[in-house]
Amino acid sequence: xxxxxxxxxxxxxxxxxxxxxxxxxxxxxxxxxxxxxxxxxxxxxxxxxxxxxxxxxxxxxxxxxxxxxxxxxxxxxxxxxxxxxxxxxxxxxxxxxxxxxxxxxxxxxxxxxxxxxxxxxxxxxxxxxxxxxxxxxxxxxxxxxxxxxxxxxxxxxxxxxxxxxxxxxxxxxxxxxxxxxxxxxxxxxxxxxxxxxxxxxxxxxxxxxxxxxxxxxxxxxxxxxxxxxxxxxxxxxxxxxxxxxxxxxxxxxxxxxxxxxxxxxxxxxxxxxxxxxxxxxxxxxxxxxxxxxxxxxxxxxxxxxxxxxxxxxxxxxxxxxxxxxxxxxxxxxxxxxxxxxxxxxxxxxxxxxxxxxxxxxxxxxxxxxxxxxxxxxxxxxxxxxxxxxxxxxxxxxxxxxxxxxxxxxxxxxxxxxxxxxxxxxxxxxxxxxxxxxxxxxxxxxxxxxxxxxxxxxxxxxxxx
Amino acid sequence: xxxxxxxxxxxxxxxxxxxxxxxxxxxxxxxxxxxxxxxxxxxxxxxxxxxxxxxxxxxxxxxxxxxxxxxxxxxxxxxxxxxxxxxxxxxxxxxxxxxxxxxxxxxxxxxxxxxxxxxxxxxxxxxxxxxxxxxxxxxxxxxxxxxxxxxxxxxxxxxxxxxxxxxxxxxxxxxxxxxxxxxxxxxxxxxxxxxxxxxxxxxxxxxxxxxxxxxxxxxxxxxxxxxxxxxxxxxxxxxxxxxxxxxxxxxxxxxxxxxxxxxxxxxxxxxxxxxxxxxxxxxxxxxxxxxxxxxxxxxxxxxxxxxxxxxxxxxxxxxxxxxxxxxxxxxxxxxxxxxx
Numbered sequence: 001x002x003x004x005x006x007x008x009x010x011x012x013x014x015x016x017x018x019x020x021x022x023x024x025x026x027x028x029x030x031x032x033x034x035x036x037x038x039x040x041x042x043x044x045x046x047x048x049x050x051x052x053x054x055x056x057x058x059x060x061x062x063x064x065x066x067x068x069x070x071x072x073x074x075x076x077x078x079x080x081x082x083x084x085x086x087x088x089x090x091x092x093x094x095x096x097x098x099x100x101x102x103x104x105x106x107x108x109x110x111x112x113x114x115x116x117x118x119x120x121x122x123x124x125x126x127x128x129x130x131x132x133x134x135x136x137x138x139x140x141x142x143x144x145x146x147x148x149x150x151x152x153x154x155x156x157x158x159x160x161x162x163x164x165x166x167x168x169x170x171x172x173x174x175x176x177x178x179x180x181x182x183x184x185x186x187x188x189x190x191x192x193x194x195x196x197x198x199x200x201x202x203x204x205x206x207x208x209x210x211x212x213x214x215x216x217x218x219x220x221x222x223x224x225x226x227x228x229x230x231x232x233x234x235x236x237x238x239x240x241x242x243x244x245x246x247x248x249x250x251x252x253x254x255x256x257x258x259x260x261x262x263x264x265x266x267x268x269x270x271x272x273x274x275x276x277x278x279x280x281x282x283x284x285x286x287x288x289x290x291x292x293x294x295x296x297x298x299x300x301x302x303x304x305x306x307x308x309x310x311x312x313x314x315x316x317x318x319x320x321x322x323x324x325x326x327x328x329x330x331x332x333x334x335x336x337x338x339x340x341x342x343x344x345x346x347x348x349x350x351x352x353x354x355x356x357x358x359x360x361x362x363x364x365x366x367x368x369x370x371x372x373x374x375x376x377x378x379x380x381x382x383x384x385x386x387x388x389x390x391x392x393x394x395x396x397x398x399x400x401x402x403x404x405x406x407x408x409x410x411x412x413x414x415x416x417x418x419x420x421x422x423x424x425x426x427x428x429x430x431x432x433x434x435x436x437x438x439x440x441x442x443x444x445x446x447x448x449x450x451x452x453x454x455x456x457x458x459x460x461x462x463x464x
Numbered sequence: 465x466x467x468x469x470x471x472x473x474x475x476x477x478x479x480x481x482x483x484x485x486x487x488x489x490x491x492x493x494x495x496x497x498x499x500x501x502x503x504x505x506x507x508x509x510x511x512x513x514x515x516x517x518x519x520x521x522x523x524x525x526x527x528x529x530x531x532x533x534x535x536x537x538x539x540x541x542x543x544x545x546x547x548x549x550x551x552x553x554x555x556x557x558x559x560x561x562x563x564x565x566x567x568x569x570x571x572x573x574x575x576x577x578x579x580x581x582x583x584x585x586x587x588x589x590x591x592x593x594x595x596x597x598x599x600x601x602x603x604x605x606x607x608x609x610x611x612x613x614x615x616x617x618x619x620x621x622x623x624x625x626x627x628x629x630x631x632x633x634x635x636x637x638x639x640x641x642x643x644x645x646x647x648x649x650x651x652x653x654x655x656x657x658x659x660x661x662x663x664x665x666x667x668x669x670x671x672x673x674x675x676x677x678x679x680x681x682x683x684x685x686x687x688x689x690x691x692x693x694x695x696x697x698x699x700x701x702x703x704x705x706x707x708x709x710x711x712x713x714x715x716x717x718x719x720x721x722x723x724x725x726x727x728x729x730x731x732x733x734x735x736x737x738x739x740x741x742x743x744x745x746x747x748x749x750x751x752x753x754x755x756x757x758x759x760x761x762x763x764x765x766x767x768x769x770x771x772x773x774x775x776x777x778x779x780x781x782x783x784x785x786x787x788x789x790x791x792x793x794x795x796x797x798x799x800x801x802x803x804x
Contacts (some may be wrong), residue, residue, distance in 0.1 A: 014748040051692055059568060060568060060569075060572070062563060062568075063564055063565050063567070063568035063569070066521065066564055067560060067563075067564035067565055067695075068561065070524075070527075070528055070557060070560055070561070071557050071561070073531050073532060074531060074546055074557060074687055076535065076546075077531075077542045077545065077546025077547060078546045078547055078550050078554070079537065079541055079547070079552055081543035081544070081546065081547035082543070084535060084539050084542055084543040085540055085543045085614075088536070088539025088540075088542060088543065088762065089539060089762045089763050089766050090533055090766070091535075092532070092535035092536030092537070092539055092542070092762065092766075093536045093766055093769060093770060095532045095536065095538035096529070096532035096533045096535065096537075096770060096773075097532075097533055097535075097536075097770075097773055098532065099525060099528050099532040100528040100529055100532075100533075100773065100774065100777050100778065100781065101531065101773075101777055103525045103528055104522065104525050104529070104781045104784075104785065105781075105784075106578065107521040107522045107524070107525050108520065108521075108522040108525075108781075108784055108785050108788050109784075109788075110519055111517070111518035111520075111522055111788060112518060112788050112791060114517070114518065114803050115517055115518040115528075115792060115803050116518070116791060116792075118608055119791050120791065159763070162763075163540075166762075166763040166765070166766070167762075167763065167766045167769070168765060168768045169766055170765075202768075238641055279645075315565060360582070365501070393798070406543075406547035406550075407613075407615065408548065408550075408615050408616060408617075409547065409550065413550060413551065416554075417550070417554045420554065420558060421558075424558060424561060424562070428561070428565055431569060432565075432569075435569060435572050435573070438572070438573070
C-alpha cells in the first residue's frame with residue numbers, strides 16, 4: 001500500500017458512491033417538475049400529491065448527492081495536488097463555472113421549492129422545480145465537460161516555462177464532443193434510473209391496490225419516459241463507442257479485448273483472462289461483427305492492444321500503456337447487457353397501460369421493484385469502464401495517474417481518510433435506504449406537510 | 465486588462481466568496497450549534513431547523529464556489545492549501561456531510577433516539593467546520609512552513625498553535641452569536657426570548673475572543689509593518705461593530721443587533737485577506753517561497769474567461785438568493801408548515 005494506490009481507491013469509492021445518488025436526482029427532478037406542472041395547468045390535486053410524494057423521495061436522495069459532491073470538489077486539491085497544478089489552468093474553470101451557474105441555482109431554488117408551497121404562487125412554485133432541474137442537469141454538463149477533457153484533451157497548449165498545460169481555446173473545451181456525448185448518455189441514464197425507480201415503487205403499490213389511480217398515472221409516465229430514455233441510452237452509447245475508437249483507441253480496444261489489429265475485426269461475446277487480467281486464455285468470437293459495430297459495414301480496421309502499446313512506447317517512452325483489459329471487457333458487457341434488458345422491461349411496462357392494466361399481470365407486478373437496481377448496475381459499470389480504460393493516464397497522453405498524486409501525503413494519513421469515508425458512507429447508506437424504503441412504502445399520505453404548534457399543548461407530529 | 469489587474473481582481477473575488485460564506489453560512493452554523501441547547505422540545509427544535517431550512521444549502525454553495533474559484537484562478541494556492549491542510553479539510557468534509565444529511569433525515573422518523581442522534585450530528589457538523597475554518601484562516605494570515613517546491617511541510621499540530629486555536633474559537637463564538645441573533649429575528653414567543661438570552665450571554669464570549677484575536681493579529685501577522693497602522697481600522701471596526709451589537713442586544717433591537725454582528729463577521733475575513741495580500745500562502749520557512757497572486761495564478765486567458773463568467777452570473781446569483789431571503793422573511797409562527 002502506498003499513498004497513490006490508497007488515493008485511487010479513495011477517489012474510486014467516493015466517486016462511485018456519489019454517483020449512486022446523482023443519476024436519480026438528474027432524472028427524478030424532471031418527473032416532479034412535469035407532475036407539478038400538470039397540477040398547475042389542470043388544478044387536479046392528485047397531481048400535487050404525486051409531485052409531493054416523488055418529491056419527498058427526491059429530497060432524501062438529493063441530500064446524499066449534495067454532501068458527497070463537496071468531497072469531489074476538495075479531493076482534487078487534497079489528494080491530487082500535482083494534477084491540480086498541472087492542469088488546473090484548464091480543469092479548474094469548468095468546476096468553478098459549475099458551482100457558480102449550477103450549484104447556486106439548484107440549491108437556492110430547491111430550498112424555495114421545499115419551503116415555498118404556501119409562500120409562492122402556484123406558477124412560481126412550479127417554476128422553482130424547473131430551475132432545480134435545469135441547475136442539476138447543468139451541473140452534470142459542466143462536470144462532464146471537465147471529465148471529457150481528461151479523456152480527450154482539447155483547446156490547450158503545454159507551457160514549458162510554467163511546466164503545465166494552459167487553456168488557449170475555451171470554446172473548444174465547451175464544444176468537446178467527448179463531453180457532450182457523455183452528457184447525452186448521462187442525462188438519458190438519469191432518466192432511465194428515475195423511470196425504473198418510479199416503475200418499481202408504483203408497481204409495488206399497484207399490486208397492493210393502494211392509491212391505484214395515482215400510481216397508474218405515475219407508472220404510465222415512467223413507462224413513456226423509460227422507453228424513450230432507454231433507447232436514447234443505447235443510441236448515445238453507440239455513438240460514444242464509435243467516437244471512443246477514434247480518440248481513445250486503447251480504451252476501445254480494451255473494452256473489446258481486441259489484442260491484435262484486425263480487418264475485419266471479430267467481436268468477442270465472452271472472454272476469459274489469466275490472473276493478471278492482461279492476457280486472454282479463451283474467448284468466443286463472432287467474425288466481422290466488431291468492424292460492423294464501428295463502421296456499419298462488414299469490414300474496416302480496428303486497432304489492437306499490442307499495436308497501440310508499441311505506438312505509445314514510441315511516442316511516450318517505455319512503459320505499460322495497457323489498461324486493465326479483463327475489468328474493462330466485463331464492465332462493458334455488464335453495462336450493455338443490463339442496458340438491453342432495461343429496453344425490454346421498459347417496453348413491457350409500456351404494454352400494461354396500453355392493455356388497460358390486465359388484472360392477472362397487475363397482481364404479480366411486485367417483481368418490478370426488483371428492477372430498481374438495474375440502472376445502478378449499468379451506471380456504475382459504465383463509469384468503472386470509462387475511468388479505468390483511460391489508465392495509466394489521468395489525462396490522456398498528458399499526465400499519468402502515478403504522477404498526479406499529492407507528494408506530501410503519507411500512507412497512514414490517506415488510509416485514515418479512506419477508512420473514515422468508507423465507514424461514514426456505509427452508515428449513511430443504511431440510513432438513506434431505510435428512509436427511502438419507509439417513504440416509498442408509506443405512500444403519498446406521509447409526504448403531506450405538517451404544522452406544529454409550539455403553543456402550550458404539544459401536538460404529536462403526524463409523520464410517524 | 466493587465467495580468468496584474470486580473471490577478472488582483474480574482475484575489476478580491478475569492479475574498480468576496482469567503483466573506484459571503486462567513487456572512488451567510490455563519491448564522492446557519494451558529495443555529496446548528498445552538499440547536500440542542502436552545503430547543504428543549506422536539507417541536508422547538510423543528511422550528512429552529514426550519515428557520516434555516518430554505519437557506520443552508522444555498523449558503524454552503526459559497527464555500528464550494530470559493531473552492532472552485534481558487535482551483536480555477538490560483539491552481540497552486542488550491543493545490544498547496546488543500547493537500548497541505550489535508551487532515552483539517554478531511555474533518556471539515558466529514559462534518560459537512562453529517563450536517564447536510566442530518567437536516568434532511570432528522571424529522572423523517574419519529575423515534576426520539578433517531579432525532580437526538582441527528583441533532584447532535586447537526587451540532588458537531590456545524591461546530592467542526594466553524595472551528596477548522598477559523599484555524600485555517602488564522603494560519604493563512606500568519607504564515608505556515610512551505611518549502612521551495614510550494615509544499616506544506618508542517619502537520620495538523622503546526623496549525624493548532626495558540627494563535628490558530630484562538631482564530632478557531634473566535635470564529636465559533638462569532639458564529640454562535642450570529643446564529644442567536646438570527647433566531648432572535650426568526651422566532652416567536654418563548655423561543656425568541658430564549659434566543660435573546662443566548663445572544664446576551666454569547667456576546668460576552670464573542671467580545672472576549674474576537675478582540676483578543678484582533679489584538680493578536682497585530683502581533684502575529686505583518687499587516688501593520690507592511691500596510692501601516694491605518695490598516696488597523698478594519699480589526700478595530702470589527703470590534704466596534706461587536707460592541708454596538710451588544711448595545712442593540714441590550715435594547716432588544718434585533719435587526720440592528722444582527723446587522724452589527726454581521727459587520728464583525730464580514731470584517732474578520734477582511735482582516736485576514738489584508739494580512740495576506742498579495743500573498744496567498746505565506747511561507748514562514750523563507751519569504752521567497754511564499755505563493756503570491758503573481759506566481760500561483762492561472763494564465764491571463766483563463767482569468768479573462770473566468771472574469772467574463774463571473775461578471776455576468778454573480779449578480780444574477782445575488783439577485784435570486786436575495787429574493788429567496790425576501791420570500792422567507794417572516795418569523796416561524798404557529799401556522800408555519802414544517803418541512804424538516
